Amino acid sequence: xxxxxxxxxxxxxxxxxxxxxxxxxxxxxxxxxxxxxxxxxxxxxxxxxxxxxxxxxxxxxxxxxxxxxxxxxxxxxxxxxxxxxxxxxxxxxxxxxxxxxxxxxxxxxxxxxxxxxxxxxxxxxxxxxxxxxxxxxxxxxxxxxxxxxxxxxxxxxxxxxxxxxxxxxxxxxxxxxxxxxxxxxxxxxxxxxxxxxxxxxxxxxxxxxxxxxxxxxxxxxxxxxxxxxxxxxxxxxxxxxxxxxxxxxxxxxxxxxxxxxxxxxxxxxxxxxxxxxxxxxxxxxxxxxxxxxxxxxxxxxxxxxxxxxxxxxxxxxxxxxxxxxxxxxxxxxxxxxxxxxxxxxxxxxxxxxxxxxxxxxxxxxxxxxxxxxxxxxxxxxxxxxxxxxxxxxxxxxxxxxxxxxxxxxxxxxxxxxxxxxxxxxxxxxxxxxxxxxxxxxxxxxxxxxxxxxxxxxxxxxxxxxxxxxxxxxxxxxxxxxxxxxxxxxxxxxxxxxxxxxxxxxxxxxxxxxxxxxxxxxxxxxxxxxxxxxxxxxxxxxxxxxxxxxxxxxxxxxxxxxxxxxxxxxxxxxxxxxxxxxxxxxxxxxxxxxxxxxxxxxxxxxxxxxxxxxxxxxxxxxx
Numbered sequence: 001x002x003x004x005x006x007x008x009x010x011x012x013x014x015x016x017x018x019x020x021x022x023x024x025x026x027x028x029x030x031x032x033x034x035x036x037x038x039x040x041x042x043x044x045x046x047x048x049x050x051x052x053x054x055x056x057x058x059x060x061x062x063x064x065x066x067x068x069x070x071x072x073x074x075x076x077x078x079x080x081x082x083x084x085x086x087x088x089x090x091x092x093x094x095x096x097x098x099x100x101x102x103x104x105x106x107x108x109x110x111x112x113x114x115x116x117x118x119x120x121x122x123x124x125x126x127x128x129x130x131x132x133x134x135x136x137x138x139x140x141x142x143x144x145x146x147x148x149x150x151x152x153x154x155x156x157x158x159x160x161x162x163x164x165x166x167x168x169x170x171x172x173x174x175x176x177x178x179x180x181x182x183x184x185x186x187x188x189x190x191x192x193x194x195x196x197x198x199x200x201x202x203x204x205x206x207x208x209x210x211x212x213x214x215x216x217x218x219x220x221x222x223x224x225x226x227x228x229x230x231x232x233x234x235x236x237x238x239x240x241x242x243x244x245x246x247x248x249x250x251x252x253x254x255x256x257x258x259x260x261x262x263x264x265x266x267x268x269x270x271x272x273x274x275x276x277x278x279x280x281x282x283x284x285x286x287x288x289x290x291x292x293x294x295x296x297x298x299x300x301x302x303x304x305x306x307x308x309x310x311x312x313x314x315x316x317x318x319x320x321x322x323x324x325x326x327x328x329x330x331x332x333x334x335x336x337x338x339x340x341x342x343x344x345x346x347x348x349x350x351x352x353x354x355x356x357x358x359x360x361x362x363x364x365x366x367x368x369x370x371x372x373x374x375x376x377x378x379x380x381x382x383x384x385x386x387x388x389x390x391x392x393x394x395x396x397x398x399x400x401x402x403x404x405x406x407x408x409x410x411x412x413x414x415x416x417x418x419x420x421x422x423x424x425x426x427x428x429x430x431x432x433x434x435x436x437x438x439x440x441x442x443x444x445x446x447x448x449x450x451x452x453x454x455x456x457x458x459x460x461x462x463x464x465x466x467x468x469x470x471x472x473x474x475x476x477x478x479x480x481x482x483x484x485x486x487x488x489x490x491x492x493x494x495x496x497x498x499x500x501x502x503x504x505x506x507x508x509x510x511x512x513x514x515x516x517x518x519x520x521x522x523x524x525x526x527x528x529x530x531x532x533x534x535x536x537x538x539x540x541x542x543x544x545x546x547x548x549x550x551x552x553x554x555x556x557x558x559x560x561x562x563x564x565x566x567x568x569x570x571x572x573x574x575x576x577x578x579x580x581x582x583x584x585x586x587x588x589x590x591x592x593x594x595x596x597x598x599x600x601x602x603x604x605x606x607x608x609x610x611x612x613x614x615x616x617x618x619x620x621x622x
Contacts, residue, residue, distance in 0.1 A: 005174045013174035013216075018421070019272055019349065022270055023518030027340075028350030032219075032423035032522055035464045036487040038473070041336060042533045045343040048104050053088065055218050059110055067384060071397060074240040076122055078621050081201075084126070085157025089115075093130045095139070097149035105276060106338035109283035116284040117291055120401035121241030123284050125159070128197040131277035132270075132409070133160030134204045134220060141261035150204060150220060158287060161202035161223075163247060164270060168604050173208070173267055173412045176216055180209035180254065187211070187259075189221065189252040192231075192607045200233050200619045206606025207249070208266045215264030219254050227252035229612035233619075238400030248492050248612045274409060275349040276341050281405055282334045282359035288398050289327030289363055292370040292426035296320050299374060300355075312372070319369040319617040325552035326366050328545070330359045332530040350422050351526065357415040358523040360405035367399040413512070420515035423522065424508070427501055430454040459498070462491045479532045479546060482553035486525050489560060493521050496567055513572045517563045524556045524563075 027040040064083055070076055092108050094100025116123030135154050138146055154160055169175045178191025189209055203223040211217045232246040261269045300311030310316050333355040340346045371378035376397050382392035406412050430450045466472040467488030473480040497518055504511055535549035
């Protein structure tokens, strides 16, 4: 039932939802333009005082939440929901006037890091409820009446969920099939939503649906409304306690007063909410990195092979160093993003996307290296280890739980494209009509004049900069050399982007591997900047941070140089050709000799409007 749309229509829908204005400065935007604006992130804004809530949460998690039980039973106990509610954990991001705690982004993310380290599914419960569920869209776009009606309920412990994805609609919302038809007093909602985190327990939902002739719109929907059926609780590789649903809407009435932000603004609301909502996922990655480092340190010092602790062997030592440096970088990036988000003087949409992308990818590598350090014990479950009398290290669970983060809230591939779109925004603003096949000669001529003027001013700025001044950034001491590298490399990155646009013009949007490398280089440069700024800010309280910052920057520089080389020396064209041949069946002989499970079920399950024929598996908290 999803809408059939052309590639052009899909792009237009995404572009219309994109927040195109820049009302505040952005470190990330400037970085991709070859302008290293260190003044936008240094010195870091001072955090607000640490709230007592974090100490109470730590004590509750330590004494009352059994992460091993949740993993074993694939279910968060009712008493954990009630305990978190009593603490106020469901209202961490809700303002105090509505019964919430009104935590800063920094303290909210610290709470998620702590919670996720005990059990990632509990962290995902709180994150999905507050970062993308009902509280955040209402906080940013809700009417005073909506806030008064819903936020106190959510702060008190009712659970919310966000419903966008459908069986045949993921990152391409232009094909959304759920429809909200206008009726007297409101709308009649029909459709099926897939992978709704918290969907089996939520009593308030944010639902994205298409209003005829108005576009995709966001609604607050009461979870117990007649016509809603939770048809299934989904099971996954990790996050086994996750309450994730397939939810059907059949003739569900939604009052007109429950529209969020106006008709047709649903996608923009979703994307704007994610500008800071994406920070919750890296918070979980930071927690996983910290646990991985502790396990690697203790195990590698205790385990002896060939007469020496395994951590003293170079092959293992390199892995430990990677885990330590990467965890320091993830936390530095996240803390910096939170602090400048709380400060509210900068636009952090690019920075938040970069830290989500970087942390989800690097944390997965951290977990993989941890499994390798632990060897067979890294592949064995914590329960099995405990049964043999060994310390129940949750190494394999960390790996499984982390894997979804490369997909959640924008897959790595989609994040590359979203960030790349922002990275080339300045170019498209002045030269878009030149590469637009539908632009007439007049538009192309005017665009050519604008582009000429822009590049005449911009290109010369990429030739020299502070990165070539041996005394620049001297206040950072030994780390100054890394900041000079970032400055030089940001200009090189901007030149490479310009060369790519000059070479491929309108075809650049299909050069996704090239754009992905551009974005990954930008992420590494942002991470290098963040660790240097953090080490400088903490130099008195934590001087050892400078060692980790230096180590990370040295590792990152090697990755950056490899990606620059791959921009122009790669197998991208051959890979695309090979993929086309695979899809055409040319290499099907490689699939011979194995036994596949017998099934003729479709890869994507179809659905049609109508009442549900499935049992409602909604979970009622007792």
